[in-house]
Amino acid sequence: MDKQGKKKKTENSSGRGNPQNIKKLLLKKQVIDIFYKEGLKTIAELCNVTNNSIPSITNIMNELAAEGLVENFGIGESKGGRKPSVYGLKPDAGVIVSIDLSRKYSRIGVFNLHNQQLGRILEINHGLENSENFLAVLKEETENLLVNNKINKNSVLGFGITIPGLIDIKKGISYSYPQFGDKPIAETFQNLFGNRAFIEHDTKAMAVGEAWFGYAKEKSNVLFLNIGSGIGLGIIINGELYHGNSGFCGEFGHIQMDPDGELCYCGKIGCLETIASGTALVKKTQEKIKNGKSSIISNIVDKKTDKITLKTIIDAANQGDLFAIELIEEAGEYLARGISILIHLLNPEAIIIGGEMAEAGSLITDPIKQKLSKYTMLRLKQDTRIVQSELKEKAGLMGTLPIVMGNTFIKDYGNLTLKTNAVDDS
Numbered sequence: 001m002d003k004q005g006k007k008k009k010t011e012n013s014s015g016r017g018n019p020q021n022i023k024k025l026l027l028k029k030q031v032i033d034i035f036y037k038e039g040l041k042t043i044a045e046l047c048n049v050t051n052n053s054i055p056s057i058t059n060i061m062n063e064l065a066a067e068g069l070v071e072n073f074g075i076g077e078s079k080g081g082r083k084p085s086v087y088g089l090k091p092d093a094g095v096i097v098s099i100d101l102s103r104k105y106s107r108i109g110v111f112n113l114h115n116q117q118l119g120r121i122l123e124i125n126h127g128l129e130n131s132e133n134f135l136a137v138l139k140e141e142t143e144n145l146l147v148n149n150k151i152n153k154n155s156v157l158g159f160g161i162t163i164p165g166l167i168d169i170k171k172g173i174s175y176s177y178p179q180f181g182d183k184p185i186a187e188t189f190q191n192l193f194g195n196r197a198f199i200e201h202d203t204k205a206m207a208v209g210e211a212w213f214g215y216a217k218e219k220s221n222v223l224f225l226n227i228g229s230g231i232g233l234g235i236i237i238n239g240e241l242y243h244g245n246s247g248f249c250g251e252f253g254h255i256q257m258d259p260d261g262e263l264c265y266c267g268k269i270g271c272l273e274t275i276a277s278g279t280a281l282v283k284k285t286q287e288k289i290k291n292g293k294s295s296i297i298s299n300i301v302d303k304k305t306d307k308i309t310l311k312t313i314i315d316a317a318n319q320g321d322l323f324a325i326e327l328i329e330e331a332g333e334y335l336a337r338g339i340s341i342l343i344h345l346l347n348p349e350a351i352i353i354g355g356e357m358a359e360a361g362s363l364i365t366d367p368i369k370q371k372l373s374k375y376t377m378l379r380l381k382q383d384t385r386i387v388q389s390e391l392k393e394k395a396g397l398m399g400t401l402p403i404v405m406g407n408t409f410i411k412d413y414g415n416l417t418l419k420t421n422a423v424d425d426s
Helices: 003-013 019-038 043-050 054-066 134-148 185-193 202-213 278-290 310-318 322-346 356-360 362-375 378-382 392-407 413-425
Strands: 070-075 085-089 095-101 106-112 122-124 156-163 197-201 222-227 231-237 350-354 385-388
Touching: 019 043, 019 054, 019 070, 019 085, 043 054, 043 085, 054 070, 095 134, 095 202, 095 392, 106 134, 106 392, 122 134, 134 185, 156 185, 156 202, 156 392, 185 197, 197 202, 197 392, 202 222, 202 231, 202 350, 202 392, 222 322, 222 356, 231 322, 278 310, 278 322, 310 322, 310 356, 310 362, 322 350, 322 362, 322 378, 350 356, 350 362, 356 362, 362 378, 362 385
Parallel strands: 095 156, 156 197, 222 350, 350 385
Antiparallel strands: 070 085, 095 106, 106 122, 222 231
């Protein structure tokens, strides 16, 4: 049979228009979804979850195995009888490329279908605001990362990309970075990489990462605070990411804290970001040291104040530098004021402190907890835990994985297997 005939046979066997085969295809999607969300399962467990018979699930598992999508992972625990085999997604059935964009730098990671990192996370000093040829560099570095990890481009299921700033989630347009123009950002990256791309706000992606893989995994109502150069908020309500009407929710850094304060880059006066963000702390540190303030920060940057970063301040604080500790504690008090508003409005189970500031550990969480007693009703305060991010700098990268997976591998499973079969037949 020629290639064209084989391809037609594959298309016909996909079951389009045949109710029985459509039902089977939907069951396959359901099984893949269960494996991705919950991990390894026995056939009996799949039967219970999907309400199907053992012969039906066994047949589905055999077909998925033949397609190279699932495999037997050995023997599981016995529940009174014979020890059953456990199955799950084949980790190398595909990979996801995750890209975390920021103003000054970018991070790139590659993950398999078990959400395991392949190789190292690549960080490059090219970001949305400091590189004219940003997209060209990003493409080159991403392709080099795949080559260095011996990953075939054809195995990439899609690209998950986080971006800061105002993003209209319905239109997919950035209002903070005009270089993307008035067309959807995803379209730009799809053209760049020649593959599907999915965009999410950086802080919201971090919240998704924590909800799937971090502290918030078993929780329903959690807030994620991304404290870095700015201050963003990711909201998980009833286990789902909340976007708001157009995707603009979570601009926590732009609530007013000081009516007589500094002008924020957003155009308003006295925003929380002008007082408690990494950018604000760096600016204040530079001014104080130039005016003679004594601190080991000067030694860390070899007296070059323009080299001071939030990490520099946190490193100094962790070494016991009193000035750096006081800066972080002061930021913690203002953050506590804002967090008290969130607690009163949303009554979350937990608030996760993430972003670069999470590296300060208890130096930032302790003052927040202490000052919450001053600004928050006791019963509400007792109902909310303040914790550090477990995923830290990987939160945003990992948060894109279920987004890509849900929109490609699971949602379009039928098209993907059709494409795979056609390639194999050639």
